[in-house]
Amino acid sequence: DSIGACLALQRALRTLLPGVVVDVAGTPGFRYSWLLGASEMLSDGKVGDYDGVVVLDGDRHRLPKQVGRSFAAARWTGLIDHHRSSGLDGYTLPWLEPKCESTCVMVRKLLATWNIELDRDYAEALYTGIIFDTGAFRYSNTTASTHRVAAELLDHGSEHWRICERVLMERRLPGVRLQARVCD
Numbered sequence: 508d509s510i511g512a513c514l515a516l517q518r519a520l521r522t523l524l525p526g527v528v529v530d531v532a533g534t535p536g537f538r539y540s541w542l543l544g545a546s547e548m549l550s551d552g553k554v555g556d557y558d559g560v561v562v563l564d565g566d567r568h569r570l571p572k573q574v575g576r577s578f579a580a581a582r583w584t585g586l587i588d589h590h591r592s593s594g595l596d597g598y599t600l601p602w603l604e605p606k607c608e609s610t611c612v613m614v615r616k617l618l619a620t621w622n623i624e625l626d627r628d629y630a631e632a633l634y635t636g637i638i639f640d641t642g643a644f645r646y647s648n649t650t651a652s653t654h655r656v657a658a659e660l661l662d663h664g665s666e667h668w669r670i671c672e673r674v675l676m677e678r679r680l681p682g683v684r685l686q687a688r689v690c691d
C-alpha cells in the first residue's frame with residue numbers, strides 16, 4: 508500500500524508544486540518496479556534533508572535510520588495512514604483514518620480534493636496499494652466503498668488481473684526454491 512500511495516502522492520505534489528523536490532525513499536521490489544516513478548525512488552542512504560517529510564502507510568518509529576534522521580530534521584512532518592497502531596504524536600500534520608481500508612484510498616480522496624484528474628498511472632499506483640491491503644478484496648477491511656473506488660480506478664485503465672498477478676502471485680526462482688524447502 509505504501510509504494511502506491513507514495514508514488515501517487517509524489518506525482519500529485521510535483522504537479523501542484525512545480526520546482527519543489529518531492530522524493531520517495533525506499534527500494535521497490537520486483538513486484539512494484541513497473542509502477543511509474545518506482546525507478547526514481549531513492550535508496551534510504553541517499554535521502555537528504557527536507558523542509559517536510561510525510562510518512563505514508565506506517566509509523567515514524569519504523570523508518571529506516573537515515574529516513575528517520577530526515578524526519579527528525581524536517582521543519583514539519585505529516586502522516587497519512589489507516590493503521591490503528593500508528594500514533595499521532597510527533598507529527599505536525601497527521602491524518603489517521605483507522606476505518607479506511609487503505610492509505611491509497613486516502614490518497615485518492617486527496618487527489619479528488621485537489622482536483623487532480625486520474626489517468627492510468629495514478630489508477631495503477633492506487634489500485635496496486637488497494638489490492639495489497641485488501642488481499643485482492645478477500646480481507647475483512649473490504650467494503651462496498653472499496654469496490655466503488657476500485658471501479659473508478661478500473662475505469663481509468665488499471666487492469667485487475669495484471670496487477671493481482673504482479674503484486675500477489677509472481678514469484679522469483681529463489682523464492683520458489685525457499686518455499687519448496689520450507690514445505691519439504
